[in-house]
Amino acid sequence: MSKFTEERNGRGTQEWSEHTYNICVGCEHACLYCYAKPQAAWTKAELRVPGAWAKQKLNPNCSRLGAEVGRKGVVMFPTSHDITPNFLEPSLTTILNLLRNNKVLIVSKPHLSVIKVLCKELKHAKDDVMFRFTICSLNQDLCSFWEPGAPSITERLQCLRYAFERGWATSISAEPMLDDLEGTLALADRVDPLVTDTIWLGKMGPIQWQYNSHVPGFVEAGQRIKALQTDENILRLVAAFAGRKKIRWKDSIKKVLAAQEELAKAAA
Template identity: 40%
Template sequence: MNTKPIKGTREWAVAEINCSLGCPNDCRYCYARAAALRSGKIAGPGEWKECVVLAQDPALAARRYGGQIMFPSVHDIVEENIDASVKLLKSLLGAGNRVLIVSKPRLACIKSLCAELVEFRDNIQFRFTITARDDAILRFWEPGAPSYRERVASLEYAFAHGFTTSVSVEPMLDFPDVVAMVYQLLPYVSATVWLGKMNKIDERIRTDSARTEEEIARIKKGQADKNICALYHQLKELAQIRWKESIKSVVGLPLVQEPGLDI
């Protein structure tokens, strides 16, 4: 039996599947870009903005996994890969898998997924990453990602079409507004809202300007332990709230010991 605490994407899924390299969201805190740079998959950070669809192994797509699968984990679902995403998802779902579809959602792509995957609706959960309501903050940290309004419209659309919906507020980009944003989103969430800190800030984020230094300082101040504890006490009674490992370790909650429990 695994005795190491489960962290990251394995809190949500037993396996992660992807169909592309690169992501036009170009989030400053992106762990996948940092990993691609370390491994030599891209020569420089600027290359990450280009979405390159990769060839898929049919055996992996048709395999029955022993728990919930996350798609995608190192890129987003965008116009450039929507066809490949639908094809892969149909294979995974057709094999009887439960799939957690994670995205900073583009409404056109979510409409396509809802239409193409309606027969598999009972085995799908959407988890939309919505990190702030302030579009100026979003444009700085996630310059190529959709606006807050488009993300909420996508959440409302999937919810209205009978899909299970959840939200990830990881990282929390506008800490003072987190509680108000959560309450605004909850009416369209049929499952859970996950909250988490920005991880490995000094390792992953290039300090290339005074504005970046200011933003990093603001994020660090917001997610200081005393503020995390205050947030926990504000929201802990809400049944739909879930806490990522980065917060559990601060407030003293036990960490999960098995992957894919999504709790």
């Protein structure tokens, strides 16, 4: 098992890495489920204004671009923004700095122009890098609604193929899953041949009603996700994926499984 894949006890990003690093505030991808936005908006009221989060900016507090980070293990970059073409240059510098002492897990809804540059410039550190691309559904309409600023699914699949064919370690995150069981099975089948490592499936966290009340169709879309991700449906999903070696459950699904085990113990 590689350092990237080893079992970690933490939740969220801690399931994947020992340390996280970011260089921006805001994110051009503007996902409606973004967990980083409410966290940042907690202290920065200006980020609560509709559209403000999509105005990604370099964070002046991170001007050392990872050069200050010592030996941590696996560092996940980024976690609260993405590597968009506008921020490729400082992102590349950051990854190179982090690689001096660490392995780097690059998590992204990837842009092909970005991935081409990263594959070229990080070639010397191939063994210390893993790409984990976020693809939450193959349904472009769903992704366009929930991830309005992110690259198309076609482009993300092209990135996956591009990295895989050049010998990079690849992995997929479908967290949050946006599709029903059949859609999620179809997604896993489609990406599986291009994934060298793992395919992570997770539920949507708290639905961000408060920040999206102005978005037409949000109430219905949020209710749809809630109905799809009941405990009963998650147990069905887990059963449907039984025996698939690359599949990993995120903490949100492990929690449902643990509750189910407790119920079974109590009933025994």
